[in-house]
Amino acid sequence: MVLADAAARSDMIGSEDVALLLSTQRPGEVWEGNLLIHLLVLHALSRLPGNATIVRDGIRTALLHQRDDGGVPFVTDTDTWTAVTAGLALRTAGAPCDSLDRIAQHVQRLQHPGGGWSYTDHARLADTDCTTVALEFLHASDPHAYRNPVQSGIKALLSVRGGDGGFPTYAGTPSEACMTAAVINVLATQGSRYQHVIDEAMAFLAGSQKPDGSFPPGWSDSRLHTLFRAHLATRPFTTGRAPVVRERIVRLVRSIQNEDGGWGKGDGAPSDAISTAYGLIVAAGLPDHLPAVRAAEYLLSQQYSDGRIDAPPDMVGPRPLPYHVPVLSDAFLLLSWAHLTRRVTP
Known part of the structure; x- marks a missing residue:
């Protein structure tokens, strides 16, 4: 979805793609404990109208895992x-x-x-x-x-x-x-x-x-x-x-x-x-x-x-x-x- 948007090919984004990414977003929960995928999903959803609240909630969820040094790990834990x-x-x-x-x-x-x-x-x-x-x-x-x-x-x-x-x-x-x-x-x-x-x-x-x-x-x-x-x-x-x-x-x-x-x-x-x-x-x-x-x-x-x-x-x-x-x-x-x-x- 990110690539399709960058190439101005919104016709390549199907409703099932959007539904799949939306299904990973729950406030306070990182899908499969993978912050990298979580952030990639937010990048994709932020390019589509109507997702501002979901993206904001997703950012807050990601920031729950920010470390004391300011960085963010790629997974919640191993x-x-x-x-x-x-x-x-x-x-x-x-x-x-x-x-x-x-x-x-x-x-x-x-x-x-x-x-x-x-x-x-x-x-x-x-x-x-x-x-x-x-x-x-x-x-x-x-x-x-x-x-x-x-x-x-x-x-x-x-x-x-x-x-x-x-x-x-x-x-x-x-x-x-x-x-x-x-x-x-x-x-x-x-x-x-x-x-x-x-x-x-x-x-x-x-x-x-x-x-x-x-x-x-x-x-x-x-x-x-x-x-x-x-x-x-x-x-x-x-x-x-x-x-x-x-x-x-x-x-x-x-x-x-x-x-x-x-x-x-x-x-x-x-x-x-x-x-x-x-x-x-x-x-x-x-x-x-x-x-x-x-x-x-x-x-x-x-x-x-x-x-x-x-x-x-x-x-x-x-x-x-x-x-x-x-x-x-x-x-x-x-x-x-x-x-x-x-x-x-x-």
């Missing part, structure tokens, strides 16, 4: 995504059980009636990324106590499965390597029950892998993100396509490690802490300990006395726009240390 990611990292690292139980109960309460999870409790549309990590965390917490929510979540994942055997972020969108790897990680916790689904998903993953071992971009602008998730997805399997996918990942990860022991986001990029954390998860599973030792030394050189490690933003959404939630970096960094610790002390 609280569910950060909870499941931090929960899995803490579980893997052996955090106190009482804290983990509180997180698990909170995550269970956030599950949608359809079985999935969204990045925030303000969104109704479930996504594969949050759902898979939530399921991994709940299964690791107590596979018996959380059996029903886990099975409901797996059913939700299977409902969005693509005809190509892969899995998308959202229902009806193209399958993605990173999301497919994430689903394999969840299904692998269920024994051989979903082996046929895993086999087809692994075939999609293998078909998505480039000759150099990398994958198409996902929801991170560091190519190491999909690499570590795909590596974990292939690790339990010794037959079929998995060993080939894994071998290519290992070869690539080893070849692109920088002289300082870290990894960068892409070709020729300087080392950064978050890419190195992703690389360390792969390196921690290698027979040769040297890549992991070098990566650990790099990360230790970046750590402050209070435990913080400076890590640049790497999550992107809408792709390729970067966003920064510091606790996400902390969670992935902790996850990498947990994998290394398990290598050192099984």
Whole structure:
């Protein structure tokens, strides 16, 4: 609608388009928790007569989320995504059980009636990324106590499965390597029950892998993100396509490690802490300990006395726009240390 107005082609704007955008506007509520879309909708509606009150109300709603520094975030929050990611990292690292139980109960309460999870409790549309990590965390917490929510979540994942055997972020969108790897990680916790689904998903993953071992971009602008998730997805399997996918990942990860022991986001990029954390998860599973030792030394050189490690933003959404939630970096960094610790002390 914005483009049609700019091109003086109001004839291209249909009543159904207007009705769709109007349906997202409720005073005090940001549709799906997405302020970027909320503001784009206001730009579109402001170009049409009769919408002045709706636009004013929408502006007031957006300003409710203005931060102390004057800026406005692109979403209201990512609280569910950060909870499941931090929960899995803490579980893997052996955090106190009482804290983990509180997180698990909170995550269970956030599950949608359809079985999935969204990045925030303000969104109704479930996504594969949050759902898979939530399921991994709940299964690791107590596979018996959380059996029903886990099975409901797996059913939700299977409902969005693509005809190509892969899995998308959202229902009806193209399958993605990173999301497919994430689903394999969840299904692998269920024994051989979903082996046929895993086999087809692994075939999609293998078909998505480039000759150099990398994958198409996902929801991170560091190519190491999909690499570590795909590596974990292939690790339990010794037959079929998995060993080939894994071998290519290992070869690539080893070849692109920088002289300082870290990894960068892409070709020729300087080392950064978050890419190195992703690389360390792969390196921690290698027979040769040297890549992991070098990566650990790099990360230790970046750590402050209070435990913080400076890590640049790497999550992107809408792709390729970067966003920064510091606790996400902390969670992935902790996850990498947990994998290394398990290598050192099984």
